[in-house]
Amino acid sequence: MKPTIVLVGRPNVGKSTLFNRLTKTRDALVADQPGLTRDRHYGVGRVGDREYIVVDTAGFDPVAKAGIMHEMAQQAEQAIAEADALLFLVDGRVGLTPHDEQIAARLRRTGRPVHLVVNKAEGMQRGLVAADFHSLGLGAPLPVSAAHGDGVKDLVDLVLEPFPADEEPDEPEAKVPRIAIVGRPNVGKSTLVNALLGEERVIAFDLPGTTRDAIAIPFERGGRRYTLIDTAGLRRRGKIFEAIEKFSVIKTLQAIEQSNVVVLVLDATQEISDQDAHIGGFILDEGRALVVAVNKWDAVDDYRRERIKEDLARKLGFLSFARFHYISALKGSGVGVVMKSVDAAYAAAMTNLATPRLTRTLQAALVKQAPPRHGIFRPKMRYAHQGGNNPPVVVVHGSALEHVPASYVRFLERTFMDAFKLQGTPLRIQFKTSHNPYVRKD
Ligand SMILES: Nc1nc2c(ncn2[C@@H]2O[C@H](COP(=O)(O)OP(=O)(O)OP(=O)(O)O)[C@@H](O)[C@H]2O)c(=O)[nH]1
Ligand SMILES: [Mg+2]
Known part of the structure; x- marks a missing residue:
């Protein structure tokens, strides 16, 4: 099961910025669907082939007791209670505030693993920017820059370390x-x-x-x-x-x-x-x-x-x-x-999708409508095979495929779904730009 990482911190420390960074790579794998708006507070992210759930608790305030703030605080409390790991964000430019101390006290009481993350640390000396925050008693402060990405990969590796990687269940x-x-x-x-x-x-x-x-x-x-x-x-x-x-x-x-x-x-x-x-x-x-x-x-x-x-x-x-x-x-x-x-x-x-039929379906789709040229790039698709189930993944091989627009990906998805009469499951297209066998790579 994917571990759940919950982001906590006072307003404006960069929770949403970190959330976007933590979920971006994953979202990019899924073609944009018209009408689909993602919930910007809950998302799935991945590093390498490890996936995790991320929650952004905007509006978490341990002292808010009424109104909409209270409502949001309740949601946040619940997320905190269900977290596998808490990332407590503080602002390295502003330094330690009393509000940070209140939140830290609250988080310590949860008994959940807390990682103290010092954001906005780009261009600052690690030791210096962290120094202020040792007094929170939450272990070594980890300087990152959510906006620039510095330290984020190391942070995720550290957070995920205690959780076993998911094994494919194929018993x-x-x-x-x-x-x-x-x-x-x-x-x-x-x-x-x-x-x-x-x-x-x-x-x-x-x-x-x-x-x-x-x-x-x-x-x-x-x-x-x-x-x-x-x-x-x-x-x-x-x-x-x-x-x-x-x-x-x-x-x-x-x-x-x-x-x-x-x-x-x-x-x-x-x-x-x-x-x-x-x-x-x-x-x-x-x-x-x-x-x-x-x-x-x-x-x-x-x-x-x-x-x-x-x-x-x-x-x-x-x-x-x-x-x-x-x-x-x-x-x-x-x-x-x-x-x-x-x-x-x-x-x-x-379903198992037979390779010859996949490739024939691809070729028929290309005849009907070729992928548009993008500047000097003309995407070329050669053959297809199946890359997975639940959802079925169709791997399409060719060249310049990074220039295929989302609308064309959806056209291909629909074409394969119709051809194989797949009802009730989404289907994913994955592009692989193949190596030219005539070019030696040593
Ligand atoms: N310099 C710098 N600015 C950052 C960084 N991360 C976020 N910011 C800026 O800080 C401001 C607040 O960022 P948000 O991500 O909206 O903060 P938040 O914690 O989600 O705020 P609330 O949702 O209001 O609680 C924005 O102007 C960001 O551009 C960073 O790593 N470095
Ligand atoms: Mg926010």
Whole structure:
């Protein structure tokens, strides 16, 4: 499971700047989708092949007690409680302030690992800029420049060091689809899960791995086996699931990351919110297979049904690779079709794409529409092969491919998805500029 790094510090120390730097490389791997706005407080980053979740806690103030600041502070408190590592940012140009001391005192009480990061240290002497902050009693201050990148790579290496790298799960157990059911509070996740499990008995006991792992619950339905990831907003109490009061974005992200297929539950009686869209954005960013269940369909009239469909097309258009189902978890209607789509989405996510057919599809796409020339560069695509599953990755070989625009990448994605009839999973294109075999490199 990816470790969660939470950024804390008083206003203006550079949390958002560091957040952007920590998540930038990862975002660049995913083609921009129209209509997709990323939540600028939660993101996934990577160094080498190590990935991590980053949270920017803007507005964290241990003394704020009311109003919107209080609301934001609560979110921040929750992120701090769920952090694997805390990065406490201070401003090396301003020096130590009383506010820093208050935050430090608060962070020490959490008992979580805290790294003291002295930002805006570019062009300053490491020892000098750090000296002021030893008195916080949080260990050696680490000077960085979020704006220029100095020291950031070392910082991430240090922070990630205690966390084991994820191993690819490819035991037979990994062949059982792992399903996460996610959504905002009160959309009906637990009702859906209970409808899903129905009278079926849970076929094994909970399998907690480490304490950091989500709990996985094996079950059987229609003769097929699945594993349900016990998620944010959902906890098992005896035999049934119930909603827990606290919605956790971090736990939602972790569940998405640990699953093969996500069922995103929406509430037909409510507007589609930014939070719904942001969760959808994470699912897309993680490349997960997806089924959307628009719940409480029994509780809305025809007028409202039309409105919600328009709303969905407008706000969640970037999830059009997924099947949308209109269901009533309470009445048990639509649950079967959701599971049918889960099966189809899983199959699509795990499909093997034969190389000759991939290359033929690529060539047909090139005939239909060649990638545009970019200045003096003319991208050339030669052949394609599969580079992974869940999501399926198509590796395209050629030259000058760094100049292919995002719109053309999306055209290729659509072409491959149509050709292979992939329903319910996103697909990634990866470009490889091949070496010229006639040029010796010694
Ligand atoms: N010189 C210098 N300036 C920086 C650095 N990092 C951030 N800044 C500047 O500091 C200011 C605040 O940066 P933000 O990233 O918005 O700070 P923040 O902690 O997110 O602020 P709040 O969200 O208001 O709590 C901006 O003007 C940044 O350009 C740095 O490494 N060096
Ligand atoms: Mg900020």
